[in-house]
Amino acid sequence: xxxxxxxxxxxxxTFLFLNQACSAEVVTYSTADEYLxxxxxxxxxxxxxxxxHSYVSQTKNGSNVNIPALMANVGVYPDFQFYGVFPxxxxxxxxxxTNYGYGDVRLGLKYRFVHETExxxxxxxxxxxxxxxxxxxxxxxxxxxxxxxxxxxQKKYGDWRVTTGGGYIVNPxxxxxxxxxxxxxxxxxxxxxxxxxxxxxxxxxxxDSEGAKLISNFGGSYFFNDHSFLAFSAGHSIAGARxxxxxxxxxxxxxxxxx
Numbered sequence: 636x637x638x639x640x641x642x643x644x645x646x647x648x649t650f651l652f653l654n655q656a657c658s659a660e661v662v663t664y665s666t667a668d669e670y671l672x673x674x675x676x677x678x679x680x681x682x683x684x685x686x687x688h689s690y691v692s693q694t695k696n697g698s699n700v701n702i703p704a705l706m707a708n709v710g711v712y713p714d715f716q717f718y719g720v721f722p723x724x725x726x727x728x729x730x731x732x733t734n735y736g737y738g739d740v741r742l743g744l745k746y747r748f749v750h751e752t753e754x755x756x757x758x759x760x761x762x763x764x765x766x767x768x769x770x771x772x773x774x775x776x777x778x779x780x781x782x783x784x785x786x787x788x789q790k791k792y793g794d795w796r797v798t799t800g801g802g803y804i805v806n807p808x809x810x811x812x813x814x815x816x817x818x819x820x821x822x823x824x825x826x827x828x829x830x831x832x833x834x835x836x837x838x839x840x841x842x843d844s845e846g847a848k849l850i851s852n853f854g855g856s857y858f859f860n861d862h863s864f865l866a867f868s869a870g871h872s873i874a875g876a877r878x879x880x881x882x883x884x885x886x887x888x889x890x891x892x893x894x
Contacts, residue, residue: 665856666708667866667884668720671836672820674798675759675787677716677747681891684708686866688884690722694845695877697728699774701738706884718743718763726774734773740766743783756790779808785816794824798834806841814839814847822855831855834870848875854882863887 666684678684686706692699704722711717724738743763751757763783769776785802801817816839822832833853840847854868869881 665830665864665866665886666706666888667856667864667882667886668706669854669856669866669868669882669884670820670832670834671850671852671870671880672798672800672818672834673745673761673785673787675745675747675749675757675761675789675800677714677745677759678708678710679890680710680713682710682888683890684886684888686884686886688866688882691879691881693879695729696844697726697731699727700725704738714747716745718745718761724769724775728774731774734770734775736770736773736775738769739776739781740768742766751790756788758786758788761785761787777806777808777811779806781806781808796822796824798822804838804841810843812840812842814841828858829855830857835873836870845878846876848872848878850878850880852880862889 666678667686667688668690684707688704688706689700689702690704701722701724704720707717707719709717718741720741722738722740723736725733725735727733741763743761745759745761747757747759749755749758765777765781767776767779771778782805783802784805785800787798787800789796789798798820799818801815803813803815805813816837818834818836820832820834822830824830831853832855833851835849835851837849838847849872850870851873852868852870854866856864856866858864864886866884866886867882871879
């Protein structure tokens with residue numbers, strides 16, 4: 636199964652680079668989840684973005700991989716964005732059986748209540764709910780809902796953009812904990828189609844077996860044209876409990892002809 640996952644990623648990367656476009660419009664943001672933080676910028680009204688990706692999370696207790704997973708972002712109304720992630724999950728606990736199947740679905744609604752000006756940053760509320768759709772007995776889900784309640788803030792400075800914010804996660808599952816999280820992300824627009832950034836993301840103790848940590852996560856996005864992009868990142872703990880994370884996704888976007 637691991638070999639099959641590697642073959643899928645290899646095929647995806649080959650497809651992406653063989654179909655690379657020669658030009659792209661100015662990139663404002665990636666709609667994928669390559670960073671642990673989110674942007675307060677919303678998907679424009681009536682615009683749709685789909686991201687096919689894989690996400691890896693590895694701790695001392697084992698690994699959890701979403702492969703493949705589909706992310707959808709839809710501009711449902713001006714300043715309102717619907718978010719959904721529908722994953723297949725590979726659970727590989729240390730010294731235990733590896734399982735593969737449908738995982739927990741995540742749903743969210745972003746509301747941007749402040750637009751960026753020369754003096755003010757952009758601000759948005761972005762609550763997300765994880766639905767216990769995966770089989771928790773096989774390590775494919777959390778067994779109960781999870782609520783994530785953050786505030787995100789972003790300000791541009793020329794080709795630089797700085798995002799900060801945080802919030803609180805509620806997880807009533809057995810042996811899990813409620814905890815705060817937050818961080819700062821700095822990104823630089825290298826070219827009109829290529830952006831890189833690094834974030835420092837902190838979270839509290841999330842369970843009885845996994846303590847608080849500070850993660851440094853480097854990533855970016857590359858736009859092949861104005862309708863498709865590659866998003867990627869990799870990071871690890873620099874303080875606290877040990878954790879490694881990585882993301883690779885291919886996104887497509889479209890909107891009505893008038894857009």
